[in-house]
Amino acid sequence: MEVSSLPISTAQRGKLISSGYTSISSLLSVSPSQLVQDLNISENEALEILRVASWRSGSDKIDRERRLSIVNGAQTAWDMLNEEESSIRITTSCSNLDDILGGGISCKEVTEIGGVPGIGKTQIGIQLAVNVQIPSDCGGVEGKAIYIDTEGSFMVERALQIAEACAEDIQEYNSFQTKDFHACHIKVVVVDSITFHFRQDFEDMALRTRLLGGMALKLMNLAKKFNLAVVLLNQVTTKYSEGSFQLTLALGDSWSHASTNRIILFWNGDERYAYIDKSPYMKSASAPYAVTQKGIRNSTSSKYKRVKLM
Amino acid sequence: MAPLEALALEYPLIDSNFRKFCASHAIYTVEDFLIHDLYALAAFAEQDCSPDKLKQGITQVLSILDNQNRPWLNGLELLKDAEQKKYLSTGCERIDVLLQGGLREGHVTELVGPSSSGKTQICLQAASNIAKNYSGMVMYFDSGNSFSPKRMAQFLNQSFNPDNSEVDQILERVMSSILHYSVFDIFALLDLLHQLLHDFKSQMCFQVRMLILDSLSSLIAPVLGGGGAHGHALMVSTGFLLKELAHEHNLSVVVTNHMVAGEAGASKPALGESWKNIPHVRLLLSRYHATDSRSISILKHPYLDTGKTVEFVIM
Incomplete structure (x- = not known):
């Protein structure tokens, strides 16, 4: 030429x-x-x-x-970009929360959600396990969920409530809904909670760090290999830094690197808020949400606004 | 040391006749050859019935040995070599100024900082900027599923002139020259690095500018410690492989590392003392409490002042 x-x-x-x-x-x-x-x-x-x-x-x-x-198994960023644009996220059923998350919980990533007891971690876990099953005609992922319960907090009655509310919502929007659908692939793995077994019976803290590190990589591999979302629920602990005690997620500093995204749930007055603490592509922002009888929904009393806290 | 016989397969000049001649002077291995007086050997070769062939054999062995050794370099040559190595701009002006131009080719740079201090963001921005402004590939090894092509496209779009009509084509070209690979254990990483080293040696046209490893510490954490020296060995050999790649093939290598609790509540970079002296440059990142502004400071650098700090914002 x-x-x-x-x-x-x-x-x-x-x-x-x-x-x-x-x-x-x-x-x-x-x-x-x-x-x-x-x-x-x-x-x-x-x-x-x-x-x-x-x-x-x-x-x-x-x-x-x-x-x-x-390099076997390598992908160019361009191919990944195109792939990512066509991927569907798992909605949280709370549009404010979905907005700051860029549409919901993403597959191929490990998302860690943590907060004080009673803030609604398990509720979000159950909600995701239900929402993952929304059929693809209705914009869902149409997959199965695996719920690993380490604390005995999974309530089947509650799951039924949330599932019924979710099914009602779907029927409201799609009147010609077929009753049964067959989800085949597992699309979400919820671990509720990741903390429990690591908070006791550990004399050798270095061993704990190694085990946590190894587990983090396994979960990452799982998420990537099978194109599923891994959601880890974590508890909080107090950390002494800069002369004061502050609430942070449990399991220590090195664990804080183990997840792709980190969402911290906290109380702001009477309202529940979620705050994106860490993410490779989302801006740190916070949004209110509410735990209702139907599950996770938009907070009714508020305007969507940004609050700096934590 | 290898016996001379081992060379005979590849080099027909070192035939049985030559080996017999060497053996008559008590030379059986390459080491024997090296410590023997070669002038005396050449003189003896003259007296043989086929002196030319023997002399050729001697030169052949010498040239093989020369190829195995790295050439000696003096300071002037090293300086010339160093001047050819470019600084690759990270795309963040403040950081470039701090590092006198950016990430250096041939250097292993370590970014260390607590969670959400901006390590991955700098990696993504540098990868997109370098793929855009320089020819050659960027390889991105990811152990935390945090490689976000969407975020990279965002960085690129920020840097484009909106009037440019070829934005999409440029985006495709740039994104196509960034190669992503997921690694979830240290052995897979070592395999990859060995493979890369081998490929670089065999085909010179394959051009890579930069290699990013985000994050190194999460791969090493599960094997480090626990009484055995095994984890240490893996860590150090990874470090030297990275250094070799950087040095031999002029790559700019960036790795990320996290922080662990040190004495009296202060935090310190993970991976301990023996890792400390592997990277050429160590940069410490920190984030001001839940705001967008971050700071970066030099912990270790071969020729810049340590302790210099600049603030920057991730857009």
């Missing part, structure tokens, strides 16, 4: 040709600094020319295939 076909300015094109760079392939082997010297242009210009040339040459595509084959 000829240099003249490149979308660059005529002055640059002239310089290229007069310096002997007539074909695009001649540009591919040249370094930016070399081009700066030969053409007497700025480095940015040289980089831009080389970028355009390598892109135009189409060698990128072939290279890409080869590069992908080099």
Whole structure:
């Protein structure tokens, strides 16, 4: 291919040709600094020319295939971006909460939710286990849930209540709902709670750290490999820092790195709030929610606003 | 040391005749060859019936040995080499200023900080910026499922000129040159690094600018400690593999590390003392209490002042 076909300015094109760079392939082997010297242009210009040339040459595509084959199981960010855009999230049934979460709990990620007793951790856990089953016609994930209960807090009566409310809501929007649907894939694993067994009987704290670290990686692997959401419920503890005691999630500093997203639930006056403490792509923000008879819903008394706390 | 016979397979010049000649001077291994007076050996070769072949053999062995050794470099050559290594801009102006231009090629840089202090954000931003502005691939090893292509696209869109009509094409090109790989245990990581090293050696056209490992500490935490030195060995060999990759193939390597509780409630970087001297550059990140502003300071650097701190904001 000829240099003249490149979308660059005529002055640059002239310089290229007069310096002997007539074909695009001649540009591919040249370094930016070399081009700066030969053409007497700025480095940015040289980089831009080389970028355009390598892109135009189409060698990128072939290279890409080869590069992908080099590291097994690798994916380009572009493919992942397209994949991510088509993925469906598990709704929390509280639109304010969904808003700050970017649509709900995401698959392929480990989300940790923690807060003081009675704030509604288990309620959110049960709600997610129900919501994951919403059929795909209604915008759901249509999957199964695994609920790992370490504290004996899973209440089947409560799950029934939430499930009935959820089914009613679905029928309200879709009148022609078929009664039975067959979810086949497991889409969410809820661990309620991750803390309990690690808070007792540990004399060797280094051993605890190792076990927690190993477990975190296993959960990550599970989430990625089977394209499911892992939701871990955690308790709180007090931490002494900067001269005062503060509430933080339990299991220590190194565990705080173990999850992809971290959501902290807290009381603000009479209202329950969720705060995004850590996430690779969501802004830290907080939103109110309420625990009603039907499950997790929008808080009725409030306007959606941002509150700084914790 | 290997016997001379071992070389015979690949190099036909070292035939039985040559080996017999060497054996007559008590040279059986490569080591014997090295400590023997080579001028004397060449003189003896002259007296043989086929002196040229023997001399060729001697030169052959010498050239094999030369290839095995790294060449000696003096300070001037090293300086020239160092000047060629570029600083890769992270995309965050303040951090670039702090590091006199950005992340250096050939360096292993460690980002350390507590949870949500911005380690992953810097990794994502640097990866997208470097893939955009420099040719070559960015490899991203992820152990926490926190690689977010959406966030990267956001960083890229911020940096684009809105008038540019080719935004989508550029986005595709940039995102296609970022390679993501999930690793969930240290052995898989070591396998990958060995494979990379091997691939780089065999085909030179495969160009990688940067390697990011987020996070290293979560891979090492499950094996470190517990009485055995096993975990330490794995950690240090990972460190040296990363350094070798960075040095030999001019990559900029970035790893992240977390903090653990130290003495008297203060926190310190994880992975202990023996990790401390592996990365060339250590940067400490911290976040001001639940706000968007963060600070970054130099804990260790080969030629910049330690303790320098700048504040930055993640947009």
